[in-house]
């Protein structure tokens with residue numbers, strides 16, 4: 001990961017959640033202090049939910065994998081990491097980090113039923129207009145007993161305030177990357193997963209406050225934040241950002 005590069009915002013004026021923003025921000029993915037910094041923190045927390053593979057040839061399908069930020073955190077766990085994403089410029093970077101890439105929509109994944117020991121859907125459902133379709137795909141890909149891990153933003157006023165009105169004014173989230181109308185109601189997500197045989201357990205998460213403030217101050221003063229990235233910690237409320245995990249029945 002490179003350090004202390006300037007954060008750029010998308011040079012084009014694009015509508016909220018327009019996927020072309022990821023092309024405009026392609027150079028930001030792997031910068032520790034870049035526009036996608038918080039995705040690195042979240043990838044570490046998501047990977048902590050993934051146990052070492054229980055069998056040889058185990059597969060983890062990473063829906064909306066972006067540039068493969070999950071890859072370093074899976075190293076040594078024994079999975080073949082397959083990443084699915086719409087954005088070619090991100091997939092090229094994921095491939096360079098050892099991810100087997102599939103250029104596809106997460107609502108229509110060209111992979112076989114039950115092919116995955118783990119499906120990860122990190123920070124993607126809130127970008128998909130038909131997120132129930134993406135959840136159905138995630139569950140279809142899981143083998144019986146397979147594990148679904150995800151994190152997303154809740155469909156609440158508080159999430160709009162914190163993730164969009166405040167978050168997108170900070171150098172950790174690109175401005176205009178979210179369309180809050182797509183945020184994912186936590187209860188509806190649990191119900192949708194249950195319909196497809198996955199009993200999802202949710203927990204609220206947030207970046208730790210002290211570490212985040214120190215990170216922001218260093219970042220705003222133009223100093224390298226180095227490897228001192230804020231931890232993602234549990235919080236009682238799922239009203240803003242939340243993780244989910246659950247195994248497919250059968």
Ligand SMILES: C[S@@+](CC[C@H](N)C(=O)[O-])C[C@H]1O[C@@H](n2cnc3c(N)ncnc32)[C@H](O)[C@@H]1O
Nearest residue numbers: 039064065066069085086087105106122123127
């Ligand atoms: C916020 S990024 C998260 C990337 C990655 N999961 C991470 O946490 O670093 C959202 C990603 O989802 C992808 N994406 C959005 N909608 C998608 C869709 N319908 N099908 C496939 N990928 C999609 C975008 O191209 C982008 O790479």
